[in-house]
Amino acid sequence: MWRMAxxxxxxxxxxxxxxxxxxxxxxxxxxxxxxxxxPLFIADGIDAPREIPxxxxxxxxxxxxxxxxxxxxxxxxxxxxxxxxxxxxEDKDATGSVAVAEDGILNRGIAALREEFGEDxxxxxxxxxxxxxxxxxxxxxxxxxxGNEVVDNxxxxxxxxxxxxxxxxxxxxxxxPSGMMDGQIGAIRKALDAAGFADVAIMAYSAKYASKFFGxxxxxxxxxxxxxxRTYQQDPANIRESLLExxxxxxxxxxxxxxxxxxxxLDVVAKVAEISPVPVAAYQVSGEYAxxxxxxxxxxxxxxxxxxxxxxxxxxxxxxxxFTYYAIEAARACNG
Numbered sequence: 001m002w003r004m005a006x007x008x009x010x011x012x013x014x015x016x017x018x019x020x021x022x023x024x025x026x027x028x029x030x031x032x033x034x035x036x037x038x039p040l041f042i043a044d045g046i047d048a049p050r051e052i053p054x055x056x057x058x059x060x061x062x063x064x065x066x067x068x069x070x071x072x073x074x075x076x077x078x079x080x081x082x083x084x085x086x087x088x089x090e091d092k093d094a095t096g097s098v099a100v101a102e103d104g105i106l107n108r109g110i111a112a113l114r115e116e117f118g119e120d121x122x123x124x125x126x127x128x129x130x131x132x133x134x135x136x137x138x139x140x141x142x143x144x145x146x147g148n149e150v151v152d153n154x155x156x157x158x159x160x161x162x163x164x165x166x167x168x169x170x171x172x173x174x175x176x177p178s179g180m181m182d183g184q185i186g187a188i189r190k191a192l193d194a195a196g197f198a199d200v201a202i203m204a205y206s207a208k209y210a211s212k213f214f215g216x217x218x219x220x221x222x223x224x225x226x227x228x229x230r231t232y233q234q235d236p237a238n239i240r241e242s243l244l245e246x247x248x249x250x251x252x253x254x255x256x257x258x259x260x261x262x263x264x265x266l267d268v269v270a271k272v273a274e275i276s277p278v279p280v281a282a283y284q285v286s287g288e289y290a291x292x293x294x295x296x297x298x299x300x301x302x303x304x305x306x307x308x309x310x311x312x313x314x315x316x317x318x319x320x321x322x323f324t325y326y327a328i329e330a331a332r333a334c335n336g
Contacts, residue, residue, distance in 0.1 A: 029316040031308070033077025033331035037124065037281070037323045042066050042109035043086035054216035055286055056293045058325050060086055063112050069328075070113060070121055076331035080122035082176060082323060083109050087132055095140050096132030100162045104132075107170040114171025124174040124203060125167040127160055127188070138179035150231060157181050161191035168197040174255075176203040180233050186252030203281065204254035207242035207268055209234045213261045213287030242268050243275060250278060256321070261285040263310055266317040273318025282319035284310065289325045308333055 016026050043050065043060035050060045061069065070081055085106025091098045098104040106125060113123050130138045139156025141149050156179065164175045175192070177184045185204050192200050210233035234241055246257050257276055259269045260283035273280045292310065296303025307326050314322050324330060 029312055031311055031315055031330065031334050033334050034079050035315065035320070035322055036078050036327035036331055037080045037082050037321055038069075038073050038078050038327035039082045039084065039283075039323055039325060040066060040069065041084050041086055042105055044091065044105040045088045052216065055290050055325065056297060058289075063109065066109060067112065067116050070117065073328050073331075074117070074121050076328050077335060078327050078331050080124055080174075080321075081113070082124040082126065083113070084126045085109060085131055092132055092134040094134060095159065096129035099129055099132040100159065100166045102166065102170070104166075106131075107166055110167055110170040110172050122173045123171060124176050125170075125172040126178055127163050127167060127175045128178040129156070129159060129163075130179070139181060151181075153181050153183075157184050157187045160184050161187050164188045164200075164202075165191055165195045165197065168192055168195065168200040172200060174201045174203050176205065176258075178205040178208065178260075180205065180208050183252070185249045185254050189253035201255040202253065203256040203258060204249040205260060206246040206249045206254065206257040207234060207259040207265070207272060209236050209261065209265065211236060211261050211264070211285070211287075213264065213285050216286035216290045236264075239268055239271060243271060246272050246276060250276065254278060256281055258283060258323075259319075260323075261288060262314045262319070262322070263288050266313060269314065269317040269319055273320075279320040280318055281321040281323060282314050282317070283323040284314060284325070285323075286325070304329070304333060 016022055041060045042063065046060060046062055049062060049065040052058050052060065073081060083106065085104065087098050087105050099106065101107065110123055110125050113121065128138050130136055135141060137151050139151040140159065142152035144150050160177055160179065160181065167175050175188065177188055185202060188202060192198065249257055256279045257272060258281040259265055259272055262269065262282035262284045269280065269282050292301070292303060292307050295301045308330060311322055311324060311330055
């Protein structure tokens with residue numbers, strides 16, 4: 001007679017872990033090269049790639065080196081890059097005017113990549129002013145009723161609209177407003193449509209936290225920021241406002257929504273993935289990357305295995321796309 005007690009069900013999970021082949025066979029979460037978005041920096045006034053000290057292996061690029069690394073990315077299976085511009089210090093001003101100029105460093109970089117790759121590589125562009133303003137904030141400044149210097153939302157959104165159209169004209173497939181201004185997605189969508197760029201998509205930085213994990217990025221773009229961005233980026237203590245921001249951005253026409261940073265905010269990624277009808281991205285930011293890279297350089301961790309574990313956790317939480325400075329290496333690891 002068959003009896004339940006005759007069978008040791010406690011060993012069942014172990015049987016599915018006994019060798020690499022079976023672990024791969026039953027894996028619930030799989031990374032793919034097309035999941036990754038590679039953030040890149042193009043800098044004005046340099047004649048050779050310049051490594052960013054706080055981000056080992058990551059560089060500010062010239063136009064030529066930018067094209068080379070994009071070829072590497074595409075060959076590895078990475079289909080999208082996200083481009084940031086680093087202007088010369090003397091080109092910065094209070095309104096970030098070089099951000100909208102056709103001959104500004106970011107728009108030149110976009111145009112060079114579009115000419116080189118056409119439709120083969122998706123070109124995303126950062127649509128924000130912090131790299132371009134002499135004060136380092138994500139918008140133009142004004143003084144409030146109490147005499148405090150604050151970012152002026154509506155004039156900033158107007159400039160974002162100009163930036164988005166300029167980037168689309170240069171060849172961007174996707175614009176990514178990252179400044180966290182109220183109403184920016186709807187305004188940019190209207191501006192793009194009115195300018196004849198209805199096919200240009202918007203990656204909304206919907207849940208962008210005022211995080212200390214951004215530190216190395218500010219080295220990467222030569223940020224002039226003094227102070228912080230807590231009045232317009234989100235409080236790390238909160239999640240409800242993130243879900244509200246996501247809902248608002250989707251209602252305004254966002255084609256993707258994003259959570260940034262990723263690893264310290266996996267609960268937010270998971271919640272956003274539950275409610276979003278559009279693809280959800282997560283940004284493994286400079287501080288996340290730098291910590292793992294530094295620990296790997298010191299021999300404290302197995303760098304590649306730990307990085308792939310971190311990326312897998314982001315995908316497992318619900319991210320459809322992952323921004324990571326490790327994109328090329330991760331894509332190669334996925335390919336075996």
